[in-house]
């Protein structure tokens with residue numbers, strides 16, 4: 001997800017570049033797996049505007065049963081990116097005051113990995129659940145209740161019955 005925008009920065013405002021994305025998302029987020037979609041770069045007065053529509057295959061950890069489950073996230077990324085060096089003179093530049101855009105590095109490379117990572121964080125559920133009716137883990141024995149039933153909820157033999165059984169046995173003697 002690195003784009004060299006040197007040529008685009010030299011072009012008139014309104015010039016565009018389109019790219020298709022279909023790649024592994026290694027190193028972006030440990031739970032993100034694959035990204036696909038389209039990226040459009042638009043030359044603006046100040047820099048480059050990114051307009052991307054991507055689908056990310058990710059894995060989340062269920063907050064109840066602690067197992068991994070797959071999640072497909074569709075992200076619409078719209079970010080203005082600013083150069084750190086002037087494309088014509090090579091002198092360093094700072095982003096316009098008050099802007100919070102992404103920076104294009106000294107070699108005119110626009111790296112979208114960090115942007116995607118941020119969007120993934122803000123678009124992932126705060127309390128991930130593998131499914132609405134997830135049974136979770138037994139608080140007592142730790143068994144994953146989606147996979148098996150545990151014995152904790154079942155009442156043990158009533159101690160009074162135990163006593164009675166003892167009496168019956170004595171009577172039989």
Ligand SMILES: [Zn+2]
Pocket residue numbers: 062063064065066067129130131134135136
């Ligand atoms: Zn779960």
Ligand SMILES: [Zn+2]
Pocket residue numbers: 138139140141142143150151152153
């Ligand atoms: Zn249990």
